[in-house]
Amino acid sequence: MRREIDADFLANLFDRIAILLEIKGENPFKVNAYRRAAENLRRETRDIVELYKEGKLTEIPGVGKAIAQKITEILENGKLEFYDKLTAEIPERLLSLYEVPEMGPKRIKLVWEKLGIDSVEKLEKAALEGTLRSLPGFGPKIESKILEGIMALKERRLVSRYPLGEGWDLSRIIVNRLGEFEGVVFVSPAGSLRRMKETIGDLDILVAAENDTTNKIIKAFTDLEIVEEVLLSGPTKTSIRFKGGLQGDLRIVEPSRWGTALQYFTGSQQHNISLREIALKKNLSLSEYALTDKINNKEILCSSEEEVYEKLGMSWIPPEIREGTIEINLALEGKLPRLVEVGDIEGDLQMHSTWSDGKRSIKEMAEKAYALGRSYILITDHSQGLGIAGGLSIERLMDQWHEIDELNEIFEGKLVILKGAEVEVRTDGTLDYPDEVLERLDVVVAALHSNLRQDRGQLTERYIKAISHPLVHILAHPSGRLFGVREEANADWERIFKAAASSGTLLEINAHPSRLDLSEKKIRQAFNLGCKFVISTDAHDIHEQEYMFFGVAQARRAWLKRSDVANAQPLKSFLEQIKR
């Protein structure tokens, strides 16, 4: 059976084409065009086959006539003549060399043409025998770097991206430590961490400091006990590898250049390119150091990010949506929406107590919620079927209601504790409590924890059955993914989201850093199909209630506004909004 052709398949193909064209020595702008098309295909939430049928492939940014034609050929014939011709000229197996650090298109072409090297094994052999250094531009240093790179590759030290939560904890340590250091004026995480991407490839830290202190700051950074090795170190830029494998980059700039530096270092790359193009149209050149007037060659320094955007004639853009897509034009027109903010969140609609697998009493959880400024919370201990998490029998659940009633009297309405449950959706799509019990809960949260690998069709029906149940208000952590443990469930998400939109069932954005579920892309897809959302922490301990900002960032990356998030409303409007 032929493998399914979807946007990711096409994106991977165009990325491979880009590398092969690069090795061939093609026009770099053409190479870049394939990369941009690939990137935008990965972002696309609409179904590619549908777009093809409707003749709308060129609606995808970066996809013009030529690439649309190639997609069409693949969908119709299952193959691409252009690719066959290309790989007859530049063998596909050369792509494996591209994974080796220090090996770019020029060096791959050289070792292939001069030494017949077309595999990592042959490259390793040549490096070990010292024959690589005979090539122009190669020497002993590069040879050994390549060997180290191959080692890292074999030990799988290069491949992984890290969940945002891990990078976040690390960044706190570094920012706090460097912030105390003499001479440091500003310090901030940048890069994909500041943009709050779901996973980060490296950790970027930016420091503003006076010139004479930079050496000491670099040393303080590289001397941190969490640093494994220094990869490179110059006067303004240092790269290290943390214990555990994550790479970290430190950049130091003068305080007067903080704005352009923070903007540049936050990215994304595509966003930066767009900004620099806008600058050029205004006869300005933008770099991390300054805006430069191209006519008189004078620098315009920006000490804040807001100034950078202002001088380009745009409104400031939140880091979470800096992807070089529609945010650019909207900011130029001053039409960016106000995205949902942590301060908008009034209630937290999933948390656990010692009644099931939580670590704190309901009272402790409620006090923390009140301290965080919430006005309502929903207690969602597990239902009976999830024995592993101490699921509650119906009797125990009813006992819990007495405790909640008492606590509500104590809180006198300053915080309202709602009665809920995280009700298990059984393999056949039925719920783990009978309707008579569900009816007596304030809010019902349904969740799938087991058998997520069942047949795609059955799983989809199971989701839809749960979503369509008239007593279910919220579907918790819909895709079931757990970073590093479990992938998103394989189901027909378009059908599931349509069912949620039509029944009015709210989709949870689970803020826990191990989940961040729904993904950014699925939020956008669900939003476009008419769904509404809640953002919940799924806290099992008091400090985990602080993770709300992770979920809010996820929502912001998907462009959600306050009105799209049901728990960003006061209790009264929230209760009016939930169906029944």
Place this chain on the structure above:
DNA sequence: GCCGTTTTCGGCCCGACTGTTTTCAGTCG
């Protein structure tokens, strides 16, 4: 190969660092 309130042709971001050089190419972000 894509794209367009300065263009349907002629542009396409900008810099750090390293190793190999004798002024710069290659890789990386």
